[in-house]
Amino acid sequence: MNREWLEKDFYKELGISSSATQDEIKKAYRKLARDLHPDKNPGDTKAEERFKAVSEAHAVLSDPEKRKEYDEARRLFASGGFGRGGYAPGGGYTGGGGFSNEFNLGDIFGGAAAGAGDGGLGDILGGLFNRGGTRTTSRPRRGSDVETETTLGFREAAQGVTVPLRMTSPSPCTTCHGSGAKPGTSPRVCPHCNGTGVISRNQGAFGFSEPCDDCRGTGSIIDDPCTDCHGTGIQNRTRTITVRIPPGVRDGQRIRLAGQGEAGLRGAPAGDLYVTVHVSQDKVFGRNGDDLTLVLPVSYSELVLGTTVSVPTLEGRVGVKVPPGTADGRTLRVRGRGVPKRGGGAGDLLVTVKVAVPQKLDDEATEALRRYAEAEKAGGFDPRAGWAGA
Numbered sequence: 001m002n003r004e005w006l007e008k009d010f011y012k013e014l015g016i017s018s019s020a021t022q023d024e025i026k027k028a029y030r031k032l033a034r035d036l037h038p039d040k041n042p043g044d045t046k047a048e049e050r051f052k053a054v055s056e057a058h059a060v061l062s063d064p065e066k067r068k069e070y071d072e073a074r075r076l077f078a079s080g081g082f083g084r085g086g087y088a089p090g091g092g093y094t095g096g097g098g099f100s101n102e103f104n105l106g107d108i109f110g111g112a113a114a115g116a117g118d119g120g121l122g123d124i125l126g127g128l129f130n131r132g133g134t135r136t137t138s139r140p141r142r143g144s145d146v147e148t149e150t151t152l153g154f155r156e157a158a159q160g161v162t163v164p165l166r167m168t169s170p171s172p173c174t175t176c177h178g179s180g181a182k183p184g185t186s187p188r189v190c191p192h193c194n195g196t197g198v199i200s201r202n203q204g205a206f207g208f209s210e211p212c213d214d215c216r217g218t219g220s221i222i223d224d225p226c227t228d229c230h231g232t233g234i235q236n237r238t239r240t241i242t243v244r245i246p247p248g249v250r251d252g253q254r255i256r257l258a259g260q261g262e263a264g265l266r267g268a269p270a271g272d273l274y275v276t277v278h279v280s281q282d283k284v285f286g287r288n289g290d291d292l293t294l295v296l297p298v299s300y301s302e303l304v305l306g307t308t309v310s311v312p313t314l315e316g317r318v319g320v321k322v323p324p325g326t327a328d329g330r331t332l333r334v335r336g337r338g339v340p341k342r343g344g345g346a347g348d349l350l351v352t353v354k355v356a357v358p359q360k361l362d363d364e365a366t367e368a369l370r371r372y373a374e375a376e377k378a379g380g381f382d383p384r385a386g387w388a389g390a
């Protein structure tokens with residue numbers, strides 16, 4: 001997508017509203033194209049310009065994919081996120097505020113795998129500004145995000161748990177404390193860019209910024225590099241961090257831990273850590289969102305006569321009342337004994353009753369059951385009454 005699109009109002013160009021249907025777009029374009037066609041307006045440069053503009057507008061809006069991208073970008077543009085700064089083709093940014101730390105420049109323009117999934121802004125802009133253009137590093141670079149995984153037991157995941165995670169990742173060099181300069185020396189401010197890391201120039205309406213060649217965009221020059229980290233300020237280290245996994249986490253869920261990722265270059269902020277959580281199965285419980293599920297084996301007579309059965313929950317046991325005449329397969333709900341919810345409270349425990357049929361009966365029980373079957377029939381019970389297959 002073309003950067004210039006942002007400044008153009010294609011809807012206005014075609015004289016339609018931004019909610020126009022594809023049909024309305026087509027109609028508006030056809031009429032304008034007919035009126036403005038160069039063959040009809042020989043030598044009229046204004047008409048020719050309008051004709052081109054209208055064609056461009058139509059090319060974008062008639063393509064639902066492009067139109068969506070355009071609308072999205074315009075919305076972001078209008079919301080002021082991009083305020084005063086100008087853009088350079090290929091991904092330069094001239095500064096001028098407007099960006100908070102949440103909108104990391106590297107993520108947006110470099111198309112760097114932020115992987116954060118926090119809103120797709122990077123994706124949109126990455127498409128907009130030709131992903132993979134020159135990366136402008138106007139200040140020490142933020143550390144990369146780190147991905148890792150952990151497997152939790154079912155109950156741990158439901159209730160929340162603190163787990164140690166062992167990770168090998170770049171950390172600030174202990175010898176030079178991340179400065180990249182040999183101990184006893186320090187980096188000096190780059191005289192070429194005065195420490196900003198960027199060289200700016202103006203061309204037309206846009207300000208262009210390029211990374212400073214002398215300091216490779218870092219703003220400082222190291223004359224005497226630290227030998228342990230070769231001037232990068234970073235060492236690979238294995239570390240164990242303790243991570244608090246909140247209650248209620250689901251299998252496959254990804255948790256973000258801000259600032260626990262890779263160290264930034266030369267004192268820049270660290271990246272984030274993303275932990276993908278796998279949850280192992282439980283022998284008793286299943287899960288349905290915040291509800292905890294379990295299957296409770298019962299006998300036929302328990303269903304008919306009713307009973308109270310003790311069942312496990314995440315914390316302690318609870319007595320579940322099975323009312324007389326409960327149908328096999330029915331699910332009974334115990335409120336508030338499910339998985340803790342993020343905002344407080346908990347889901348429910350869903351108990352599904354399932355008849356266990358005895359494979360063997362002793363003579364006494366068999367005799368009693370025969371008598372029962374006769375009494376049942378005499379009492380008028382027909383299990384297939386009202387059955388469509390009868």
Ligand SMILES: [Zn+2]
Nearest residue numbers: 173176226229
């Ligand atoms: Zn070092």
Ligand SMILES: [Zn+2]
Nearest residue numbers: 190193212215
């Ligand atoms: Zn420089």
